Amino acid sequence: MSFETLHWKQDYDTGVREIDLQHRFFMDLINRMHEELQGSTDAHYRAALFEELSNYARFHFVSEENLMFKFGYPDLDHHRMMHRRLIDELSWRAQEKSYDAIFDFLVRWFIAHTVEEDARIGRFLARQGEG
Numbered sequence: 001m002s003f004e005t006l007h008w009k010q011d012y013d014t015g016v017r018e019i020d021l022q023h024r025f026f027m028d029l030i031n032r033m034h035e036e037l038q039g040s041t042d043a044h045y046r047a048a049l050f051e052e053l054s055n056y057a058r059f060h061f062v063s064e065e066n067l068m069f070k071f072g073y074p075d076l077d078h079h080r081m082m083h084r085r086l087i088d089e090l091s092w093r094a095q096e097k098s099y100d101a102i103f104d105f106l107v108r109w110f111i112a113h114t115v116e117e118d119a120r121i122g123r124f125l126a127r128q129g130e131g
């Protein structure tokens with residue numbers, strides 16, 4: 001299995017406290033899910049774990065979108081569209097047999113979206129004197 005436990009790095013911080021707390025939780029959830037899936041072949045439990053991850057991702061995305069809305073973030077529509085795509089991809093990937101593919105996707109999501117895209121929100125809020 002190519003997955004290696006994710007560890008928080010300073011680069012991951014957006015500087016927005018609420019977002020950073022949620023990202024840490026999300027990273028822990030990915031790690032925990034990886035451990036749990038290795039220890040269980042129960043299809044119902046596996047589906048329930050994906051539901052937990054998906055629900056948290058949805059909660060986090062709405063939370064981020066509300067923050068962007070509140071501060072007039074100019075790229076909100078595009079960012080919201082990226083969130084929708086991630087949720088859609090997660091729901092079809094949850095059906096995949098290969099854990100490698102699922103965790104590759106989750107790690108790419110965490111690094112590429114969380115670190116690159118969400119960092120833009122942090123920089124925007126910092127320019128506004130918020131965050």
Ligand SMILES: [Fe+2]
Nearest residue numbers: 060064114118
């Ligand atoms: Fe995020």
Ligand SMILES: [Fe+2]
Nearest residue numbers: 064113117118
């Ligand atoms: Fe985001």
